[in-house]
Amino acid sequence: MSEGIENKKVPREPLFSKKNKKLVTEPLADNNPVTIQVLGICSALAITVQVEQGVVMGGAVLFVLVLGNLIISLLRNLIPSRIRIIVQLVVVAALVIIVNEVLKAFLPDVSEKLSVFVGLIITNCIIMGRFEAFAMANKPWPSIMDGIGNGLGYAGLLILVAVFRELFGSGSLYGVKLLGSNIPGEEWGLYTMGYVNNNMMILPPMALIIVGIIIWVQRSRNKSLIEEH
Amino acid sequence: METTLDIFIKAIFSENMIFAYFLGMCSYLAVSKTVKTAVGLGAAVIFVLVVTVPVNYLLENYLLKEGALEWLNPAWVDIDLSFLSFIMFIAVVASIVQLVEMLVEKFAPALYGALGIFLPLIAVNCSILGGALFMQDRQYSTIGDATAFSLGSGIGWFIAIVAIAAIREKIRYSNVPAPLRGLGITFIITGLMGMAFMSFSGIKYADDTKKKAKVNVADPNTNSSITVDPGNTLNAAVGNTNIINKED
Numbered sequence: 001m002s003e004g005i006e007n008k009k010v011p012r013e014p015l016f017s018k019k020n021k022k023l024v025t026e027p028l029a030d031n032n033p034v035t036i037q038v039l040g041i042c043s044a045l046a047i048t049v050q051v052e053q054g055v056v057m058g059g060a061v062l063f064v065l066v067l068g069n070l071i072i073s074l075l076r077n078l079i080p081s082r083i084r085i086i087v088q089l090v091v092v093a094a095l096v097i098i099v100n101e102v103l104k105a106f107l108p109d110v111s112e113k114l115s116v117f118v119g120l121i122i123t124n125c126i127i128m129g130r131f132e133a134f135a136m137a138n139k140p141w142p143s144i145m146d147g148i149g150n151g152l153g154y155a156g157l158l159i160l161v162a163v164f165r166e167l168f169g170s171g172s173l174y175g176v177k178l179l180g181s182n183i184p185g186e187e188w189g190l191y192t193m194g195y196v197n198n199n200m201m202i203l204p205p206m207a208l209i210i211v212g213i214i215i216w217v218q219r220s221r222n223k224s225l226i227e228e229h
Numbered sequence: 230m231e232t233t234l235d236i237f238i239k240a241i242f243s244e245n246m247i248f249a250y251f252l253g254m255c256s257y258l259a260v261s262k263t264v265k266t267a268v269g270l271g272a273a274v275i276f277v278l279v280v281t282v283p284v285n286y287l288l289e290n291y292l293l294k295e296g297a298l299e300w301l302n303p304a305w306v307d308i309d310l311s312f313l314s315f316i317m318f319i320a321v322v323a324s325i326v327q328l329v330e331m332l333v334e335k336f337a338p339a340l341y342g343a344l345g346i347f348l349p350l351i352a353v354n355c356s357i358l359g360g361a362l363f364m365q366d367r368q369y370s371t372i373g374d375a376t377a378f379s380l381g382s383g384i385g386w387f388i389a390i391v392a393i394a395a396i397r398e399k400i401r402y403s404n405v406p407a408p409l410r411g412l413g414i415t416f417i418i419t420g421l422m423g424m425a426f427m428s429f430s431g432i433k434y435a436d437d438t439k440k441k442a443k444v445n446v447a448d449p450n451t452n453s454s455i456t457v458d459p460g461n462t463l464n465a466a467v468g469n470t471n472i473i474n475k476e477d
Contacts, residue, residue: 227411
């Protein structure tokens with residue numbers, strides 16, 4: 001079988017062809033998994049109080065998505081279509097267990113804060129969505145690229161939301177006090193002038209509103225994304 | 230201890246799956262265009278949560294938890310299988326959803342007509358797995374509490390999706406700025422509804438007042454040796470100062 005293909009001398013697609021590059025760059029903005037495809041909202045909202053959690057969660061999803069896409073793509077001709085959902089769930093669950101054990105061992109504090117949301121990567125719609133829409137129908141290499149693109153698009157949005165929430169909610173970024181300190185007795189920075197943190201930002205509803213505003217900005221810059229109700 | 234009723238009410242309002250934890254947001258946003266479909270999906274979520282959480286509770290307590298295997302063989306008391314819980318829970322959820330779908334199709338065709346297309350969707354709804362993981366995290370003491378939690382969470386999810394669907398049906402006639410149409414405005418409305426639901430967190434549950442009583446007693450500023458019985462919620466509600474004034 002392989003000889004036949006070689007004899008025809010089909011020009012091999014270069015690893016970083018335009019098409020493959022597009023698979024990575026498109027989900028970063030114009031086809032963002034969260035704001036355009038509306039996938040994986042749950043975790044995007046719940047764990048964006050601090051940038052650190054956002055980075056860890058984004059990394060975890062990127063890892064699961066890339067490896068999962070690769071595995072599903074390799075198995076795509078072996079999986080009977082009737083039970084494909086269960087097969088996909090088992091692949092994701094196995095990868096998520098690895099992530100969870102690694103986080104518990106090396107980043108115990110972050111793992112504590114993420115609590116059930118690491119487990120919920122299993123039902124993160126981005127992962128199942130990309131398996132169904134891409135990995136089941138494409139070769140391994142493009143699937144990896146697609147996984148990287150969507151994983152980065154997801155992580156990017158997570159970090160963007162987390163930057164707003166941490167900066168205005170706690171006055172810090174990645175745990176570094178940027179705006180000064182408000183510990184009574186040793187205030188410095190903006191807090192000496194009467195600045196107060198916006199506690200609303202830490203509460204869950206503001207995550208929704210920030211994502212809503214990001215969608216607003218994105219769609220007013222790119223009119224083709226506007227929905228007809 | 231929290232009573233079963235507390236757990237139930239808490240799960241509906243102050244710990245609402247959508248507004249406090251954002252679980253099941255994907256289907257919440259995708260299937261909330263009309264009230265009719267929202268009711269169907271909401272009912273299916275209640276149903277599946279009430280079935281799967283108790284099953285996962287048994288699994289957790291008799292198979293996965295550290296020492297859970299003791300009932301089989303006392304020598305296995307040190308075995309901790311909890312790292313397997315993700316894969317077990319999701320397998321249980323997926324297979325129960327499949328089973329429920331087949332049973333409902335066979336024995337209740339009318340219900341199947343109403344829920345049918347939503348049941349497969351639910352296997353990958355975060356709120357179902359989330360329910361199981363929260364149950365594991367909070368370690369409910371009895372299966373009754375776990376069931377009350379799952380029923381409450383399901384009802385909370387149902388209320389949330391039906392409410393947003395009703396709002397979205399009406400907002401179609403409003404003049405929303407074009408870039409916000411559809412997804413954007415739905416996010417913002419959900420945020421506002423979440424703020425409204427946060428006011429439920431002011432409800433005092435029995436366990437909260439007890440905690441307060443203990444805190445008041447331990448307050449170092451009072452310099453008094455009064456001990457308030459933690460069960461005496463009236464004293465706790467009246468507060469520490471009144472009691473001290475009486476003594477003075």
